[in-house]
Amino acid sequence: MELNGVEIEDTYAEAFPIKIARVLITGATKRWAQVAASEATGFGTSVIMCPAEAGIERFASPSETPDGRPGVYIQICTFGYKALDEQLLERIGQCVLTAPTTAVFNGLPEAEKQFNIGFKLKFFADGTESETEIAGKKVFKIPIMEGDFLAEENIGGISGIAGGNFFIFGDSQMSALTAAEAAVDAIAELEGCITPFPGGIVASGSKSGANKYAFMKATANEKFCPSIKDKVEGTEIPADVNSVYEIVINGIDEESIKKAMKIGIETAVTVPGVKKITAGNYGGKLGKYQFKLHELF
Template sequence: MEINGVEIEDNFAEAFGIQVSRILITAATKKLALVAATEATGYGTSVIGCPAEAGIDGYVPPQDTPDGRPGYIIMICNMNKGKLDHELLERVGMCILTAATTAVFDWMDEPDEKLKTGQKLKFFGDGYEQTLDVEGRKIHSIPLMSGDFLVEAELGIKAGVAGGNFFILAENQPAGLLAADAAVDAIEAIPGAITPFPGGIVASGSKVGSNKYKFLGASTNEKMCVTLKDEVEGCEIPENVNGVYEIVIDGVNEEAVKAAMKAGIEAAVKISGIIQISAGNFGGNLGKYQIKLHELF
């Protein structure tokens, strides 16, 4: 299969189940909301080493938020519900409550269950906290030096999908970067999906385990390293490819991940110098979701 002259390899992305939260952060200005969203999603690229996978899902204009202020939706993900509960409490408490003028609302459609994040955070008010009703939402108002911090009492979570991905194989690194950046921009328009790596682009695609160091849970994917093309047996990079980037996607469900992959690939193949689109998988040993590239189109 080809799209815009770029080969779409007959391959699949192997994704796995994860617990997902989706919250809305509002603030007095769009800039302040983005600052809080950025802080709250930091150190959230991969559960290989990070305590959560996290990212900004999208912007919400004032007319569509519960308090009439600009906001950003973020997603925080972990495979363990207890650990996700902990991450929500820490990231909302340390990164959003501490940010100027912010408020937090649950933004998960049809959650499987709800965590009492706001109910726990209210105690920061040291007895001066109050409970409000905002458009039918139970909100805790916590007095701060700068004013009150508002947080919804419960935040919804549900079973989602992590690790959706595709590889961009390019003639050179600049072309690959342009295509990856275009792909991330396109995915930003897909609700319920995030690209958790820095800038949405993965420079360090990995494999499970290690060939040499048994203490590693993951190590570099040497068969896709452009500088090892002449050294590695079984290299999977075509001779005319000298730049490879991966886009990893987490979503509230498989449909959101598929839509994001499709949008990202369609944007990437419009860039001159892209040779092939592929995907990463582990032979079905990592996760139950096999998202086949050809079936996206």
């Protein structure tokens, strides 16, 4: 199968279940909402070594936020609800409460699982806290040096999906990177998913385990490393490919990831120098979700 003259390999992306919380951060300006969101989602690329996977989902206009201010939706992902509860409290408490003009609201108010993060944060006020209501939502008002920090009582969590992906093969590093950047920008317009790696792009895709170093949980996927394609038996890199980037996608449901993969691939193949699109899987050993590339189109 080809799309805009670029080969789309007949394969699938393998993904796995994960717990996801969705948080709306607002600020006096878009800048401060984004600063807080970026801080709160830091050190959140991969659960291989990070305590969570996290990222910015999308921006929210003042017309759609409870307090009528610019906002940013973020997602925080962990393997269990206990860890998710801890990550929410730590990331919001240390990275959003401390950021100028911010407030926090529930991004999944209908979810069955709710974490009382706002209730826990109120204790920072040491007895000076109070309750108020914004757009019908119960909110705790925490006096701080700049004024008041506002936090909705609960933050919702659900069972979502992590590890949707596709690989971009380019004839040069810049062609592959330009395509990856364009794909991430297109995905950023969607609701319900994040690309948790730096700038949304994976430069060092890994395989599970190791061929040589048994103490490693994950190591470089040498079959996708262009600089050693002439030295690796069974390399996946064609002769005319000199750089590969991976886009990893987490989302609240299968449909969100399918939409993100589809628009990401459609955007990537418009960039000159892109030679092929494929995806990463482990033959069904990693997770129960399979996103077949050809079925996206």
